[in-house]
Amino acid sequence: MDSAALLDILGNENRRRILRLLSHKPCYVTEISEYLGVSPKAVIDHLRKLEEAGLVESRTDDQRRKYFHISRNLRLEVDVSPYEFGMKSAYPASANLDVSTCQYLSLDVKYGRDGDEEDASDEPVSEVKAGQIADLAEELNCLEELKSELSLAQRWVHGQITSVLDTMSEAVDGTGENRIRAEILAALAAGAETVPEVSRKADAPEHIVEAHLASMAERSIVERDGDRWALSG
Incomplete structure (x- = not known):
């Protein structure tokens, strides 16, 4: 789903509370209504929007009671800085991913020139030499690659956490539904x-x-x- 649309969906506090409740266990409308303190009609409207966004889905038990649960793992990242505004959503990386392939995870990033912590960009522009600008550009590129690989590592950790929680839930209650x-x-x-x-x-x-x-x-x-x-x- 488009990240902007996803942010709009999650901008509603009650929809965030519904997702938090469903992260614990599947629930039916009356349970959610009592938890939120809002009418079942309002809950159904929130659930419809979450279903359309692909965040939740439902199943019906033997008593014809409709249970809602989170449909899949999804990670939403938002970057805000004086130089950047961006957002992206992604599924967590597979738990089988070999993170040792992330070559920058152990990188010792140095700031400024020759390992100094003073930032060369603090110097007047007229005094920054062309070679220093090239070094800064190279460092920026390195940091962007580091950012990308850290994002992948975070997704891998998220996937691992989900896998461990699923295993624990199944071991504790036999169904894995009561996380x-x-x-x-x-x-x-x-x-x-x-x-x-x-x-x-x-x-x-x-x-x-x-x-x-x-x-x-x-x-x-x-x-x-x-x-x-x-x-x-």
Whole structure:
């Protein structure tokens, strides 16, 4: 989808909140309506626009209840600076990508001439020699290539994160649809111990976090010590 159109779609706060909710698990209209505090009619309108953008899709269960879920991984990048405004959207690179082929990822970029941190561009234009201008042009080209490869590396990391979350979700609940549990476990691994801490890291309401922790404790996936939680083992 065109990046500008995608930005317009995501410019609405409620549509962003819907995507955040669906990143935890598939939901039906009533669930989303209660979560957002808006009418089902408004939710349906938001979902229609997200579907048209290819960001969400739906399926119907055995009870004829329609569930919505995020359809695919998509990365949106926006660059704003005094010298540039640009945006692009891209699918995350395959988790099988060999990032060692990104030749600039270990590049030690030097600023200015001869490794000095002083920028040669600070000198009056009349005092900057032609050779220095050529060096600056070459450095700019090098940095542009670095920027491109870092973008590819970020997409690869995004793809890897998604793959790990999917694997964790399937291991924890057998379906892979309730990703919030994987995010809760990641929060515990990152050092969060209390429900409020996990809630902030996982960006989920405390009562939902507490319910999932209790459920996973019954399966010995996590363990509790007072008001503190940790991964079992």
